[in-house]
Amino acid sequence: MSHRKLSMAEAINEALRHEMRRNPDITLLGQDIGPYGGTFGVYRGLYDEFGAERVTDGPVAEAATTGFGIGLAMAGMPTVVEIEFIDFITLASDAIVNQAAKMRFTMGGQVSVPLVVRTPIVNRLGLGAQHSQSLEAWFMHIPGLRVVVPSNAADAKGLMLTALRDGNPVLYIEHVRLYGAKGEVPEADEPIPFGRLRVAREGRHVTLATYSGMVRPCLEAAEELAAEGVDCEVLDLRTLAPLDREGLVNSVIKTGRLVVAHEASKTGGAGAEIAQSAQEGAFDFLEAPILRVAAADHPAPMGTLQDFAFPNKDNVIAAVREVMA
C-alpha cells in the first residue's frame, strides 16, 4: 500500500480513527477533545464521526478522569485519556502508578487494563515552568507501564496502533513541536512493536541515543559532524518501556562511544538509565565516557532565557566532540 505525507498530529489522528472504526468499544475521554478537536488538533473530526458518546469532553478532573478510563478499560472498553500537558500528569499519577500499573499483577492476572494515556511534552513555547516539563522518566521507573515516545509521523501511527491493542496501560507521550512535522506514513495497518528502536542514521564512530523532540537535533548534529569526518549513528528509541537494551548495546559495541540526549532535566532523567544500560552491556567496548545532553537542572524560565535552559543541536555537537577527543 501507499504512503502519504502526514503531520504527526494527522498520523495519530489516523491511527485513532482507524482503530475506533475497527473496535466500537474504544472511548476517548478528556477536555477539549470533542467539537474543538483537541488542544493541539489531534482529535480533529473524531467527534463528528463518532459522537459525544465515544469522544467525550468532561470536567477538568484529571485524577478521576483517568480512574474512569481504568474502569472502562477493565470492563473491556479500551480507553484513551488525554492529559492536556504532561506537566499535569502529576494529578493522574496515582491512578496510573498505583492502580493501572499494578492491577493485573496484584489480581493474579484476572484483569487487564487497556488504557492509553495520551499527553504532550510542551516546551520552549513560552508557557513557563508549569508547562514545560518532560516527565517520562517517572513512568519508565514504574513496572507495569509502557512508555512510548515517538519522534515522527510514521512511528506515531504505528506505535499508536500497538498501544490501542496492547491490552496494558500505555503512556503515549507526544511532543508539541513535532505535531506539525510531516513525514511519509503508511496507509496500511502496520503496528510497530514496542521495544524496538529505530536506527535513524547509521554510523561508525559514535552512537547518539535519543527520542521524541531530540531526534531531529541529533540528526542535524550528525550531518554537521559528518563534515568533520565524524560518523554518528542516531538511535531513535521509540519506547522507553520496554527499552531496547539489546539494540542500544549492539550499537555502542560497534561505535565504542555514546551520547544520550533528551529534553528532560538531566539529573534522574531517562538518560541516566539509557547510559547505565549501555555501560552495563558494553563496558569493555567503551572508548570514552558516556555523556548526556539534557535540560538544565532548574525549572523552565520564560522568554529569551529559555534558550539557555534547553538542549539543542549545538550541545549535541559539543558532546560528540568531547567523546571523540
Added chain:
Amino acid sequence: MSHRKLSMAEAINEALRHEMRRNPDITLLGQDIGPYGGTFGVYRGLYDEFGAERVTDGPVAEAATTGFGIGLAMAGMPTVVEIEFIDFITLASDAIVNQAAKMRFTMGGQVSVPLVVRTPIVNRLGLGAQHSQSLEAWFMHIPGLRVVVPSNAADAKGLMLTALRDGNPVLYIEHVRLYGAKGEVPEADEPIPFGRLRVAREGRHVTLATYSGMVRPCLEAAEELAAEGVDCEVLDLRTLAPLDREGLVNSVIKTGRLVVAHEASKTGGAGAEIAQSAQEGAFDFLEAPILRVAAADHPAPMGTLQDFAFPNKDNVIAAVREVMA
C-alpha cells in the same frame, strides 16, 4: 555534649521537638500524628507538648494537605506534612512538583517554601504492591527539591534539623525497617549539611554506593567479603538531591569499581543516576562495569514471594564478586 542510643524514630522525634521549641512557627500536618503519635510512632509526645494547633490531625486529603503546608510555609511558618506511606505521594506530587519546587524560581526569588514532606518507605512487611514502593527517584529528577534518605538515627536527627532550617522544599524519606534501629545520637544541635555523603566503611577494592534501607545490607556484605579478601568502601549518600557527586567520584577513582544498591525497582531508579554520575566522573579509572542491585521490575508481591522481589545482602555480595572477577 554527650551521645545516647536512640532509635531512628526517636532521633527524628527529638529533632522535631528541639526545633519546634526553638521556632514557634513550625506546624505539623498529617493524619494520625496527633494523640496517636504517628502511624509509626515518630510523633510520640509532640501533641501533648505542642497541642492540636501545632500538631494537627486532618482529613485524609494528601493533595490539599500538602497545599496547605505550602501556604503556611510561604507565610513564614515552616511546615512538616506527613504522607503516611511514600506510595501515596502520587497524590501530593502536583503540590510538590508543580508548586513547591517551582514557586521560588518562577516568582524571581520573592518567596521561599520551607516545607518538609516526611514519608516512609515501607517494604517487605507484607502490605502489598500499593504499600511497598521507593519513589525517591521521581523527586531527585525535579529541580528545586531536596531529597533526604537517612539510614541511621544520628544522620536522621542531623538531617532533619537541616531540613527544618533549609528554607526550601525537602522530601524527607524515612524507612519503616529502620525506625527501630538504635544508634548513638548527639544531644547537641548538630545539623548535617545536605550533599555530603558519609563513608560508612572505608575500603580499597570496590565502592558500594547506597542509602536508606540498603546501607546495613551493604555493610554486612562488606564484612563477609572482607573474609574473602575483598575490601569494600561503603558510601551512605544521605541525600540524593543534592547528590555528593564529588565524594562518589573520588571513592570510585580510588577503588576503580562501583556497585550501587537500592530498594527501588531497578529501571529508572536513583541507581541509574548514581552510576552514570560516577561513570562521567571516573571513567578512566573504572576497572569493571558499574553494577546495580535493586528491586525487580515488577510490583511487590505478597507473602513468601517478597523475598524474591527485593534485594538483600547476598545480591550485593554477588554483584561485588562479579565486578571483582
Added chain:
Amino acid sequence: MSKKSQIPVETLLAWYHKMSCIRAFENHAIGSFREGLFQGTTHPCICQEAIAVGCAAALEPTDQVFATYRGHGHALAKGLEMKAVMSELLCKQDGCCKGRGGSMHLCDVSKDFWGTNAILAAHIPIAAGMALANKKRKNSRVTVAYLGEGATSEGAFLETLHMAALWKIPLVIVCENNGYAISVPAHIGKSVEDVCQHAEGFGLAGMKVDGNDPLLVHEAMQTAVALARRGDGATLLECKTVRWERHSAISAGKYEDEEEAMKWKTADPIPRFEKRLVGEFGVDAAKLRKLEALAQKEADDALAFAKASPVPDPKTVGDFLFA
C-alpha cells in the same frame, strides 16, 4: 420500617448465616495474623457485616462490586469462597489472586467482584468508569463501590461524585461511616456529621441509613440500586456503623479508651438481627445457633484449607505483569 413481608424468612436466615460466616472468617483472619500465618496486617469488618450482607442482597450476580482493604465481608457477600479468600490472606497459591494480593487485594472477576483497594478512594473513579461502561452498553448492570468516611475527604472521591452526577451513571457509592479513620475520629476529620451531605453539593442523590440493621440497609440499597438500574443516576448511600476495637489486627488505631474500643459490642449487628428475627419474624433462636455453628465450621475448613495450600512458586514471582 422494613418491608418485612416481602422478604422470605429463608432469605433472612441466609443473611444471618452469611453475617455469621463473615464474623467467623474475620476472627480467623485476626487469629491467624496474630499467630504469624501471614505478615502485614488485616482490617476486619467486624460489626460492619450488616452492610456487606444487606447491600449484597440488593444486587444481581452480574452487578459489579469494588471495595477497600476492609472488604473481606464484601468479597464473601458477593459469593467468593471462604477458602479462596483465606488462602489469599495467607498468600497461598489457591488464593483468589494466587497469593499476590493478600488481605488488602482480593478479587474474583468471575463473581464480578472487581477488587479491594489499599489506596483510599482510588477505586471510586474506577468503579464509576465501569458504571459508565454499563451505561454505554445498556446492560442494566449496576456498579457498587464501598469506602470509609475517612476516604470521603479525598479528591478522587469528590471529583467522582461530581462526574457521577454530571453523567448520571449506574453507580452506588456506599460509605461505611464507622466513625474513625485509623486514629482520627470523624468529628476531627470531617466537616459534616452526615457524609452523604457531600452529594447534595453536586446535585447527586444522598441517603443515610442505620448500617447495623441488614433489613434497613437492604431497603435503602434497593432504592439506590433501583434508581441506578432504571437510569436515574448515582447515589451516595451512607451507612452509619461502628468500628471493631481497632483499625487493624496490629495495634494501629487503637481507641483512646477502653469504653470506645468496646462500643461495637453494643452496636453489634448480629445480636441485633437475632432480636428482630426472633421477635418480629418468629425464628427459633436454636436455628440461629445452628447457622452460627455451620458458619464456624466453614470458616474452620477454610482456614485449614488455606494452611494446606502451597506457597506460590518463586519462579512465578514476576508473573501477571503484562497482558
Added chain:
Amino acid sequence: MSKKSQIPVETLLAWYHKMSCIRAFENHAIGSFREGLFQGTTHPCICQEAIAVGCAAALEPTDQVFATYRGHGHALAKGLEMKAVMSELLCKQDGCCKGRGGSMHLCDVSKDFWGTNAILAAHIPIAAGMALANKKRKNSRVTVAYLGEGATSEGAFLETLHMAALWKIPLVIVCENNGYAISVPAHIGKSVEDVCQHAEGFGLAGMKVDGNDPLLVHEAMQTAVALARRGDGATLLECKTVRWERHSAISAGKYEDEEEAMKWKTADPIPRFEKRLVGEFGVDAAKLRKLEALAQKEADDALAFAKASPVPDPKTVGDFLFA
C-alpha cells in the same frame, strides 16, 4: 440593591479608572502577543474586570490574594504597577518576577499578591494554608483565591472546600464563572448550574452574584470578607460573568459561533457601570472619557516601558532556585 450611599463617588470613579486600566492593559497584552513581543499566549480578563475591581475594593492592603493565569486584572487591582506586570508579560528584567514567570506567573509579595498559577486549582489549598497561617497568628488578615468554574471540578479545590469548612479559616474563594473552560461549556463540564452549590455539601457558605456589576460584586465580597475576618469561616463566592471572545490570545477555545464569541460585548461591565454611574450617581460621562484616556495613557506608558526594559542576563538563568 447596592448600598449606593455608602461609597463615595470618588471611590467609584477610581473603580472605573481601574477597570479601564485593566481593559487597556489587556488589549495591549493581546496586541503585543500578536505582534510577537512575547511567546506562548496570554489569557485576558476582558469582560471580567468588575470582579477584579469589586472584590479588591473589599480588601485591606495586607489581605493576601492568589489568582490564576487569567489574573492580570487581579494583580493590577491589588496594586501592582502596570509597568512591572507588562514587563513580566514581555519576560523582561523589570518584570514583577524578573521575567522568569511571564503572563501566567505574576507575583508581588510586597503588595501581598502571592502569585498567579497555571495549574488549575492548585493554588486553592495553598491560599487556604496562608489563611490558616492568618488564623494561627490572629492577625485579622483574609486570604482570597480566584479560580474559574472549570477548575472547580478539580480535587484540589474540592478537598480544600472541605478542609476550609472543617477548620473555619479566613478564606474567600471567588469563582469567576465565565461559562467556559477553554472549549467546554459549563453545561458539559459541570453537574450544577451554580458552582457555589458545591459549598453546601461541605457545610461551607456559598453565595452567587452578578459578576459584571462592580457594586454588586463589592457588596457580596464585603459580606464574605467580613465573615472571614471576624472568624466565621470561609465562603465560596460565585461571580457570574462572560468570557472574552476566546480562551486566550491564540485561537485556543474560540467559540463555535460568532454570536457566542461576541456575547461579552453586551455583558461588558464597563458600559454597564457607566450607565449606573451616570444614571444613579449623576456622574458626567465626559469625566469617564477622561479616566479612560488616562488609563490608556498609563497602559501605553507601561508597554513602552516594558519594551525598553532589558531581557534578563543569560548568566542568571539558574538563579532563584533555592533560598
